[in-house]
Amino acid sequence: MDRTTTLDLPRKGEYIQYFIASDWHTDALHIPTYEILKQHAKLLPKKNRHLIIGGDFLDCLHLMMDDTTMKRVAKSVYDIEGILIPETEHEMEWGNKILDDLQKVFHKIYFVAGNHDYRYEKWMRYCPVAYEHNFDYVARLKLKERKIPFINYPDYLDICDSLTFTHGSKHGRNHNKQHYEMVFRSVIYGHVHHHNCTSFAVRGIPHKAWSLPCMSDLGPEYQRKRGENNWTNGYATVVMRPSGIFNTYIHEIYEEELWLPHGKRIKSA
Numbered sequence: 001m002d003r004t005t006t007l008d009l010p011r012k013g014e015y016i017q018y019f020i021a022s023d024w025h026t027d028a029l030h031i032p033t034y035e036i037l038k039q040h041a042k043l044l045p046k047k048n049r050h051l052i053i054g055g056d057f058l059d060c061l062h063l064m065m066d067d068t069t070m071k072r073v074a075k076s077v078y079d080i081e082g083i084l085i086p087e088t089e090h091e092m093e094w095g096n097k098i099l100d101d102l103q104k105v106f107h108k109i110y111f112v113a114g115n116h117d118y119r120y121e122k123w124m125r126y127c128p129v130a131y132e133h134n135f136d137y138v139a140r141l142k143l144k145e146r147k148i149p150f151i152n153y154p155d156y157l158d159i160c161d162s163l164t165f166t167h168g169s170k171h172g173r174n175h176n177k178q179h180y181e182m183v184f185r186s187v188i189y190g191h192v193h194h195h196n197c198t199s200f201a202v203r204g205i206p207h208k209a210w211s212l213p214c215m216s217d218l219g220p221e222y223q224r225k226r227g228e229n230n231w232t233n234g235y236a237t238v239v240m241r242p243s244g245i246f247n248t249y250i251h252e253i254y255e256e257e258l259w260l261p262h263g264k265r266i267k268s269a
Contacts (some may be wrong), residue, residue, distance in 0.1 A: 003155040004164075007110075010242045017044055017177055019106070021235040022054030022190025022215035026094050030217050032256035032268030033233040035214075039103050040237075040251070040258065040268045049090050051106040053156065054190045054212065055114025055167030058095060060139065062087035063119040067126075072127040084123075092140040097268060098140060099148070113153040114167040114191065121152075160244040162186055168211070176207065180209040188212065188238070188248070193231040195250050212236055213252050234258075 019041055040264045043047045062084055065073065073079045083204045100111060101207055128134055132138075143150050151157050157165045168191030170178040176198035179189050186207045193214040200207045213234035234252040257267040 004158055005110075005149060005151050005155070006158040007160070009160060009244055010240060012242050014028065014242065015048060016050050016240045017048050018050045018052055018159060018238040019235060020052045020188060020212065020238065021054045021195055021215050022128050022167065022212045022214050024053070024058075024098075025214075025216040025220070026059040028059060028216040028220050029098075030215060030233050030253075033215055033235070033253045035268045036253055036256075036258050036266050037235055038102075039269075040260075041105050041160065043264075046105075049106045050108045051102060051111070051203055052110045052165055054111060054133070055112050056116040056155065056190065056216075057098075057111070057114070058091055058117050058120070060116045060119035063123050065123075074128060080120070080128070080131055085131070088140075093197045095137075095141050102114055103146065105244050109146075109148045110151065110155055110157060111141075111148050112151040112155075112165065112167055115153055115169065120155040128203050156183065158248060159238060160240060162207075162244065163208065163238070163246060164190070165189065167191055171185060175211060176209040177213075180207065188236060190214065193218075193229070195232060195234065195252060199252075208248075210236065210248060210250065213250070231263060 017079045019037060021037055025234070117137065118134050122134055125130060138150055153167055154169050155166065159165060159184060162182045163186045165188045168179060168189035171192060175192055176196055179187050180200055184202065186192065188210045190212045192211050195213045198209050213232040215233070218229070218231045218233065232252045234250065237249045239247045239252065257265055259265050
């Protein structure tokens with residue numbers, strides 16, 4: 001099965017600016033970063049604004065179970081109807097509200113699933129058939145009706161012949177190298193919640209691996225137990241030309257504001 005979705009290049013004389021925003025995590029969404037993302041996009045003509053939701057849009061904390069636990073919970077009507085469905089209803093209501101808002105701002109949106117979103121698919125392996133419709137998050141978020149292309153986890157979105165986006169699956173000191181070696185081309189990914197970049201070359205042709213800052217709060221409850229982290233808030237933009245040549249920019253949010261290179265300040269409302 002083909003695991004790669006490929007985007008069309010801009011037409012001659014035009015450009016597309018992709019905003020790539022990863023790791024939203026439902027209620028953990030950092031609202032100032034979200035508001036700045038939208039304000040930033042509105043500086044461009046709408047036809048040039050494309051958004052890649054880069055995975056972990058949903059947090060799915062209620063489905064963070066191992067296979068043994070999922071098998072047990074699947075036999076419990078109380079757990080399904082009393083816990084899982086209400087939590088899922090809240091998450092779907094949040095997701096649809098955010099997507100409604102984003103579609104007012106962006107001309108085109110792409111939804112790339114992350115490992116947290118994928119928890120819904122994992123749960124569907126054990127979920128009783130009578131309840132499956134409650135947890136079909138692609139249908140519940142109305143992605144098909146919204147005409148939002150869906151790229152499953154851990155698949156790839158090729159933005160051009162030499163640049164790939166994927167949510168990401170590696171951690172540790174060598175995550176740039178590991179993600180580059182998954183595609184052997186320039187790659188942008190989320191997952192680790194912090195910005196980093198490493199350059200590579202094959203026969204004199206340069207490639208880069210960028211990790212992204214995150215859209216979520218930097219100190220969720222589960223992270224506090226682990227101590228300090230190196231996370232930052234923000235997102236990336238990729239300006240794509242008809243030739244397939246592109247420029248990549250990482251926008252990190254500090255003190256609830258973003259300063260663009262030409263001196264414009266975007267502050268959270």
